[in-house]
Amino acid sequence: xxxxxxxxxxxxxxxxxxxxxxxxxxxxxxxxxxxxxxxxxxxxxxxxxxxxxxxxxxxxxxxxxxxxxxxxxxxxxxxxxxxxxxxxxxxxxxxxxxxxxxxxxxxxxxxxxxxxxxxxxxxxxxxxxxxxxxxxxxxxxxxxxxxxxxxxxxxxxxxxxxxxxxxxxxxxxxx
Numbered sequence: 001x002x003x004x005x006x007x008x009x010x011x012x013x014x015x016x017x018x019x020x021x022x023x024x025x026x027x028x029x030x031x032x033x034x035x036x037x038x039x040x041x042x043x044x045x046x047x048x049x050x051x052x053x054x055x056x057x058x059x060x061x062x063x064x065x066x067x068x069x070x071x072x073x074x075x076x077x078x079x080x081x082x083x084x085x086x087x088x089x090x091x092x093x094x095x096x097x098x099x100x101x102x103x104x105x106x107x108x109x110x111x112x113x114x115x116x117x118x119x120x121x122x123x124x125x126x127x128x129x130x131x132x133x134x135x136x137x138x139x140x141x142x143x144x145x146x147x148x149x150x151x152x153x154x155x156x157x158x159x160x161x162x163x164x165x166x167x168x169x170x171x172x173x174x175x
Contacts, residue, residue, distance in 0.1 A: 006086065006150040014143035021135035025128075050134055051105035054141050058098035061144060065091055068151065075159045078170040083154065090147045097140045104133055 065087060072079055072087070108130065157163045 004082075006147070007089070010143050010146040010150070013146045014139045017142045018135055018139035021138060022132065025131045025135070047108045047130060047134060048105060050137070051101045051108070054101040054137050055098055055105065057141060058094050058101065058144070061094050061148065062091060062098070065094075068155065071155060071159060075155075079158065080168050080170045083151075083168045086147070086151055086154075090144060090151065093140065093147065094144045097137065097144060100140070101137055104137060 068087060069084075072083060154166070154168055158166050158169055163169070
């Protein structure tokens with residue numbers, strides 16, 4: 001994956017959101033195994049909703065990328081390959097987010113809090129892992145949206161405003 005200014009800003013935005021989410025979680029302090037079990041039990045519905053929302057958003061974004069490709073290919077301005085590579089990066093990251101959210105949804109459907117054979121100290125581990133996974137999924141979706149925002153701004157500038165000296169517009173003498 002080519003690291004350009006847009007990609008660096010996107011990664012930075014995702015990392016900042018991840019650090020904020022994890023920091024706020026760890027500011028709650030250390031939990032006992034019993035407290036973690038109770039928190040897991042109460043947060044499972046929220047985790048299911050989060051995973052469903054992220055998978056739905058990811059699938060919708062993938063479908064809308066097809067529309068973006070149609071607009072890009074039908075524009076009067078000829079776009080450089082970098083534009084299409086950027087769309088490909090969005091599609092790859094979005095597909096990864098979709099797959100991870102579905103897998104996470106399936107994992108959190110396991111009735112771990114109902115099991116009497118799981119030691120209480122394991123619930124701390126499960127709780128912090130669930131927080132980390134939800135934070136990572138949310139940050140990745142934020143990255144996808146930031147990448148999509150950059151692409152939309154470029155399309156508006158090129159197609160909507162007719163800017164011909166944009167870095168993504170191919171000149172007649174370029175490939």
